[in-house]
Amino acid sequence: MFDIEKIRFNEQGLVPAIVQDVDTKEVLMLAYMNYESINLTIETGFATFYSRSRQAIWKKGETSGNLQYVKSVSYDCDQDSILLQVEQVGVACHTGNYSCFSEKLSLNEENDVKNEVPSYLPNLYETILDRKKNPIEGSYTTYLFNQGIDKILKKIGEETSEVIIGAKNEGTEELIYEISDLVYHTMVLMVEKGIKLEEINNSLINRKEKVKS
Known part of the structure; x- marks a missing residue:
């Protein structure tokens, strides 16, 4: 059972949150959440985070329309990180890439480094x-x-x-x-x-x- 009271927030009251595409399992982004944003995510069903630069709560896609419909919320065995599995509308990254992790280095093919074009x-x-x-x-x-x-x-x-x-x-x-x-x-x-x-x-x-x- 997911229990928000068990989450181990850092000194700033934040916990890192990994966002993953529920269908493809591709990692989309890394953001931070606090107690309030986690509650809002659970209550509304939309991924909601805490912006460290603006020091404010922000709903992903509120202005861009690239919303994230949350399908599940979980935390790791140490209760110090969050995993959101989402249905992504549009793209996750502000650069226009589907995932924020678009820069890849292939290590399983000798001397073959490819820049993959996102679909x-x-x-x-x-x-x-x-x-x-x-x-x-x-x-x-x-x-x-x-x-x-x-x-x-x-x-x-x-x-x-x-x-x-x-x-x-x-x-x-x-x-x-x-x-x-x-x-x-x-x-x-x-x-x-x-x-x-x-x-x-x-x-x-x-x-x-x-x-x-």
């Missing part, structure tokens, strides 16, 4: 889908859905033009930025029209098979 697209899609189902005031994605299909299509047209312009310019930095914008707005259109990411994936697989034949 961000499914997480981005889920975040956009969540905005459709649960609008957030001040959210740009919510604004697009409220404006409707014509506004979304207009933005896709604008971003397509920006991609063309970016491709004509020197370097790739601008082009990468504009392609990212186009991908995002295309996903907004997909959600608006009820198209799942799996359907696009299956279509691409079919194209790959046709190329082989």
